[in-house]
Amino acid sequence: MKLSERKTLKKKEQILMTAIAVVNKRGYDGATMEEIAAELLMTKGSLYYYFKNKGDLMYECHKFVLSDAMGALEMALNEEGTAEEILRRMISSHIDYAIEEKETNNLIIEPHRFFDEEQLGPVLQLRKKYSSYFDQVIEKGIASGEFQVDEPIFVRMMILGAMNWIQQWYRPDGRMTLEELKRNFEEYILKLLK
Template identity: 75%
Template sequence: MKLSEKKILKKKEEILLSAITIVNRKGYDGATMEEIAAELLMTKGSLYYYFKNKGDLMYQCHNLVLSQATKELEVNLNEEGTAEEILRKMVVTHINYAIEEKETFNLIIEPRQMFNEEQIEPVLKLRKHYSSLFDNVIEKGIATGEFHAKEPIIVRMIVLGAMNWIQQWYKPTGRMTKEELEQYFADYIIKLLK
C-alpha cells in the first residue's frame, strides 16, 4: 500500500471515530456533516472527498462498530472456558457496545431504514454472523449439557432482544452501574438456559 493510500485510510478512520462520537452524543438526526467537519477542523466539502454523503458516512460508522463488536465476540467465543463462562463474557461485550456505542450500534436494529440497497446486504450478512456467534455458544452449552433449550434460535433472539432493549432505558446516573447490569443480565440469561 502506498503512503498516500495509508494517509487516506488514516484520515478516514479519524473521521469515522469522530462521527461515531458525535452520533452517540447527538443521535443520527442530530449529527450533521457540518458538525463532524467542525470537530475535525475540516470543511464540510472535505468530508465529501472521503464519503459520498451522510448515509455513506453512517453506514461506514455502523460497519466499523459492528465489525469491532463482532471481533470481540469471536475472541470471547474462542477463549478457554465453559459455555456459561464464554456466554457471560459475550453478554458483557454486547451490553458494553449497546450502551457505549448506543446510536451507532443501534443502526443494527432496522438497517433497511438507514441504508441504501447496496449497503443492506453486507450489513445483514455481518449482523447474521454476529448473532450466529451467540448461536454457537448456546449450541456448545447444549452439547456439553450445561444448557437446555428446545429452540436455541428462539433463546438467542430473546437474549439479544433483551440486551438491545437496554438502550431504551439505561442511564449512567441510574441506580445500577453498567457493570452491575452486565452481571444481572448474564445471571438471568444463564437461568434461561439452565
C-alpha cells in the same frame, strides 16, 4: 503511494470515530455533515473527499462499530472455557458496546430505512454473523449438556433484545453499576438457558 494510502486510512478512521460520536448524540437524521466536519476541525466539503455521501459515511460508521464489536465478541467466543464461561464473557462484551455506541447500534434498528440495497447486504450479513456467535455458544452449551433449550434461535433473539434494550433505561450514574448490570444479565440469561 502506500504511505499516502495509509494516511488516508487513518484519516478515514478518525472521521468515522467522530461521526459515530455525533450520530450517537444526534441520531441519524440529526447528525449533519456540518457538525461532523466541525468536530474534526475540517470543512463540510472535505468530508466528501473521503466518503461519497452521507449515506456512505453512515454505512461505514455502522460497519466500523459492528466489526469492532464483532472482533471483541469473537475473542470472547474463542477463549477457553465452558459454554457458560464463554457466554458470560460474550454478554459482558456485548453490553460494553450496547452502552457505548447507543445510536450507532440503533442504526441497526431500522437498517432498511437508512441503507440502500447495495449497503444493506453487507450490513445484514455482519449482523447475522454477530448473532451467530451467540448461537454458537448456545449450541455448544446444549451439546455439552450445560444448557437446555428447545428454541435456541428464539432464545437468542430474546437475549439480544433484552440486552439491547439497556440503552433505554440504563444510566451509568444510576443505582446499578456496570458490573452489577452485567452480573444480572449473566444470571438471568443463564436461567433462561438452563
